[in-house]
Amino acid sequence: MNAPDVVLIVDDVPDNLSVLHDALDEAGYTVLVATHGEQALQRAAQAQPDIILLDALMPGMDGFEVARRLKADAQTAAIPVVFMTGLTETEHLVAALAAGGVDYVTKPLKPAEVLARMQVHLGTARRARSQAQQALQARSALDAFGYASMTVRVADGRILWQTALARRLLLAYGDSPGDAGSATVGETLRHWMARQLDGVLQGLTEPPRWVLAAPQPVAGSDRRLVLHLHPPMEEGQGGELLVVMREESGSAAAQLLREAFALTAKEAEVLFWVAQGKINRDIADIVGSSPATVKKHLERIHAKLGVETRTAAAALALGRLRQGG
Template sequence: MSRTAAAALDRARGDLVLVVDDVPDNLALLHDALEESGCTVLVATSGAAALQRALQALPDIVLLDAVMPGMDGFEVARRLKAGPATAHIPIIFMTGLTETEHLVAGLEAGGVDYVTKPIKPREVLARMNVHLGSARRARQEAQQAGQARNALDAFGYASITVRADDGRLMWQTPLARDLLLAYFGGHPPHWPNLAPQAVTDWLRRSLADANRQVEPPRLVVELGARRLTFRLHQQTGDGGTGEGEWLIVMREVSDAAVVEAMSLCFKLTAREAEVLYWVAKGKINRDIADILGASPATVKKHLERILAKLGVETRTAAAAMALNRIRQLQPQFEA
């Protein structure tokens, strides 16, 4: 989750209203009336300033002048609705334009309602309250969902929400961010706004399997003796597309303790224990070299010393001894 979204969820429960109008008298009138009603008020006198303030503060509702110099209210609304962080914010147009085509244009741009000028504060407040009820419920649900997802971190289960059509990361807990950086750091180039390509591809395959009523397999990514497993949990929103947004739960398992135990049990060096671990996993020397950042020749020399210390002649025999020991320590170990 972005800092702006987190700040919005953590702020006080009072409604935050962004008022956008290029006429100072209109701003002053609404500012005073809204503050008296208990709202916190932000103001903007241009379309560009409105977009900046909306993204920074994530208001609960926007009162938007339709006709302004430069970027008009219709374009501001379209851009707010196009942004994932601001698309949910209800917009009420304030307009002196009463022709049907202008009212339709406002609704098509993303407005949920409109009030006509000259502005009557009591009417504005009444219209706002209708739409703020939904905004308050959405905020409360988002806060509860955030608390539940962050709680997963405490138990070692990280979570992310990914939009399937474009791979955008809509949410990630702190642990999820750290794990994604550890396993996929530097990729893709738009990190951290996009999920790693491997995750997006797996999600789309999983949705296709779900459509065929086949339970989708989990994605497993390895990093040395560590493994990160991704499990598709549930759909969290339609995201404006057919594929929607999906909550994915991540769990990391590490065999570092197993490697250390083999080192002690067989009197191996740390690197020899790592080589034996991957031999037990069925990897060939070239693959082990790639995993450990060594050359195949170096892996071969390590393996020769391992065979001598274990008193066996083949890698198959060494793997069998290692597997027997590993399964005593970790019965669920998968070779």
């Protein structure tokens, strides 16, 4: 059996508190009360209620300021706030919503109307929490399998959320120091993300890739950081992207291809660089051979993979690397 939802009522008028308290208690809610703004902030932080019914006009700190402070605090920002107000002028209702309210009810209060409005917003909040929990589980699973992830606001490159592994990798590759909320991705990466945004949100079959080389590579090491862009896990975030990254080694990947397709060491190395989009001349420079020799290796690779084109060979290689990476 689920625990009852917790409602915090904030009002400086005892009669209003009494009417709402009795109606909500009878409906099965756990009810907390506060009679002024400071007390409301304390109760909200301590109890983490599921919803807050907030009087707009109170002595001292009014409801608008209480709502602004609740929304500015990460601990209470997600709690839905329904304003209770006798003010019906448009400017006051707009002020209530601008301060962070999700809805308002007018005085004199009608308990049945308040309950109906509450149920709508409690349902919305439950769905949001469920989606957030699913997203957290998905991100944790990525970390557990050696992938790192972060959510980036494309407009300014701000990192809104990142796993510990993502932060370590970005620091190691010199792209983004700092903590989530204050750090930004590098300017080049941000511009690339902006160019890819429309395609990603339209659901490209293959997420765009970005490769970062270590700024000071260790001698003999070919490790690199590969980033993939995806739409965000939560809905309604059109200007944000989920970045999934993993550190890879070219030699390890080549060994995987060698074993998967029964290639020689040199053929596997050539196939790996073909899969990275390199042309024969570039591959020749990388592996220390001539373009003609690379072409011969590629002909043998095509025969062993049963394909006729470079594109098909690259697709098979990338598919195998994703399965075993």
